[in-house]
Amino acid sequence: xxxxxxxxxxxxxxxxxxxxxxxxLIIIRGFLDKSYGMPMAxxxxxxxxxxxxxxxxxxxxxxKIITLIWFLLDVIILMQYLLYGPKEKKKGISERYFYSSFxxxxxxxxxxxxxxxxxxxxxxxxxxxFGQNLMMSGLFISLLLSRENRSGQSISIAIFKMLGSLxxxxxxxxxxxxxxxxxxxxxxxxxxxxxxxxxRKFYRRKR
Numbered sequence: 001x002x003x004x005x006x007x008x009x010x011x012x013x014x015x016x017x018x019x020x021x022x023x024x025l026i027i028i029r030g031f032l033d034k035s036y037g038m039p040m041a042x043x044x045x046x047x048x049x050x051x052x053x054x055x056x057x058x059x060x061x062x063x064k065i066i067t068l069i070w071f072l073l074d075v076i077i078l079m080q081y082l083l084y085g086p087k088e089k090k091k092g093i094s095e096r097y098f099y100s101s102f103x104x105x106x107x108x109x110x111x112x113x114x115x116x117x118x119x120x121x122x123x124x125x126x127x128x129x130f131g132q133n134l135m136m137s138g139l140f141i142s143l144l145l146s147r148e149n150r151s152g153q154s155i156s157i158a159i160f161k162m163l164g165s166l167x168x169x170x171x172x173x174x175x176x177x178x179x180x181x182x183x184x185x186x187x188x189x190x191x192x193x194x195x196x197x198x199x200r201k202f203y204r205r206k207r
Contacts, residue, residue: 009062011171016066018164023073025157027080035088036081037152039139041105043081045132047074048109053125057117088147126172130184133165137191144198155199162192 026037038046050071058064082102086095113128120127140161144153169185172178 008171008175011167012063012066014167015164015171016062016069018160018167020066020069020073022157022160022164023070023077025154025160026152027073027076029154029157030077030080030084030152033151034084035152036077036084037157038077038081039136039143040081040085040102041109042132042136042139043074043078044102044106044109045113045128045135047071047078048106049113049125049128049132050074052110052113052117056114057123057125059124126176126181130168130172130181130188133168134184134188134191137161137165137188137195141191141195141198144195144202150199150202153199155196155203158192158196158199162189162196165189165192 029035030037036043050067053059054064054067054071059067082099085102086098089095089098113125113132116128117123117125122128140153140158144150165185165188169181169189172181173185
């Protein structure tokens with residue numbers, strides 16, 4: 001007999017699995033293109049959230065393992081950003097500025113997510129997670145348009161990112177519905193679809 005708890009577990013594992021695949025694809029594409037595949041602000045927010053909810057306010061059950069895997073994969077993505085990022089910086093911007101801006105953003109990401117946990121009494125980190133997921137969707141589009149090429153990015157990455165986000169959105173809509181998370185989820189889906197459509201245009205342009 002299929003019960004509600006089974007569906008929640010499936011959606012939770014779906015979120016974890018699809019995002020793990022997303023991170024692995026970003027890493028593979030990054031090494032192939034010798035580029036980074038995750039925008040800086042999104043990377044800082046992601047790795048800060050994953051550190052907090054792995055070591056400071058650890059999740060329980062399977063989510064604890066999932067979050068740890070996300071964190072470890074994001075460490076590799078972080079290394080790619082620090083390795084390949086300076087090669088893509090605009091002229092006139094020093095490497096010192098590049099690295100310092102990254103570490104400042106990382107520190108403030110950590111502090112803001114911690115503050116949100118206490119401000120909204122959200123020790124699970126759900127509001128920060130959905131908020132930064134929306135930010136990431138917008139930044140992926142910005143990264144694609146600013147580069148004017150698919151370096152570090154692919155339709156596969158975009159699709160698995162969308163599927164992971166969709167699993168989380170459905171789970172929260174069914175079991176932990178709030179107006180804010182619902183709006184954030186819808187907006188994220190819209191931007192994810194826009195991102196996929198833009199990537200398709202870039203693929204066609206290269207043919």
